[in-house]
Amino acid sequence: xxxxxxxxxxxxxxxxxxxxxxxxxxxxxxxxxxxxxxxxxxxxxxxxxxxxxxxxxxxxxxxxxxxxxxxxxxxxxxxxxxxxxxxxxxxxxxxxxxxxxxxxxxxxxxxxxxxxxxxxxxxxxxxxxxxxxxxxxxxxxxxxxxxxxxxxxxxxxxxxxxxxxxxxxxxxxxxxxxxxxxxxxxxxxxxxxxxxxxxxxxxxxxxxxxxxxxxxxxxxxxxxxxxxxxxxxxxxxxxxxxxxxxxxxxxxxxxxxxxx
Numbered sequence: 001x002x003x004x005x006x007x008x009x010x011x012x013x014x015x016x017x018x019x020x021x022x023x024x025x026x027x028x029x030x031x032x033x034x035x036x037x038x039x040x041x042x043x044x045x046x047x048x049x050x051x052x053x054x055x056x057x058x059x060x061x062x063x064x065x066x067x068x069x070x071x072x073x074x075x076x077x078x079x080x081x082x083x084x085x086x087x088x089x090x091x092x093x094x095x096x097x098x099x100x101x102x103x104x105x106x107x108x109x110x111x112x113x114x115x116x117x118x119x120x121x122x123x124x125x126x127x128x129x130x131x132x133x134x135x136x137x138x139x140x141x142x143x144x145x146x147x148x149x150x151x152x153x154x155x156x157x158x159x160x161x162x163x164x165x166x167x168x169x170x171x172x173x174x175x176x177x178x179x180x181x182x183x184x185x186x187x188x189x190x191x192x193x194x195x196x197x198x199x200x201x202x203x204x205x206x207x208x209x210x211x212x213x214x215x216x217x218x219x220x221x222x223x224x225x226x227x228x229x230x231x232x233x234x235x236x237x238x239x240x241x242x243x244x245x246x247x248x249x250x251x252x253x254x255x256x257x258x259x260x
Contacts, residue, residue, distance in 0.1 A: 013228015024250020046118025182214025
């Protein structure tokens with residue numbers, strides 16, 4: 001493996017599963033810090049702020065600061081600033097709005113220049129969906145933080161943002177701009193935050209499609225871990241060939257040590 005100058009790490013399934021950290025994961029993070037190798041812990045969550053994610057990781061024994069965490073909210077803020085969009089309408093849930101409503105970006109419905117849709121949970125009701133529909137029809141940009149169909153909640157499978165984004169796409173005749181994994185913009189913005197080029201970076205994840213496939217589409221070396229949601233069946237059906245398959249993030253120091 002050529003020299004590695006940057007690392008992206010999926011969080012859930014790579015650093016921890018359920019309520020347990022992956023053995024060796026904390027040591028792997030420590031190795032990256034000691035080696036001064038830039039890294040980002042990335043997540044497709046659209047409910048939690050980076051601060052909340054950092055605190056959760058801290059409860060599992062990880063010392064990962066907010067600046068080392070990258071989410072779809074990080075991407076959409078960058079895009080809004082590039083396009084000089086100051087006002088938006090958020091269709092989200094939880095404290096993720098803390099990562100969006102900053103640096104002069106506010107939520108102002110009458111003159112919203114962007115509609116941003118994440119997993120809004122119970123905030124997906126007729127009134128909020130209709131408001132989003134009207135704003136998009138009036139010309140507001142339409143961003144989807146993610147388009148997952150469902151996720152596993154504590155009491156069973158639950159609808160995610162995807163079905164509601166699709167409904168707005170159907171009603172407005174406009175396609176949402178996806179900013180979360182596996183969109184190229186997600187990985188590109190994460191790279192830019194580290195000042196690293198794709199061929200010099202690796203992406204480590206447990207999802208063959210959104211993690212490995214999405215990253216390899218823009219030139220990363222994608223590494224699949226056999227933890228989290230790893231599935232041999234999904235791997236074989238995907239048609240995607242990872243750069244490497246490893247048992248867990250615990251072997252990262254060995255991988256990088258042998259390349260650098």
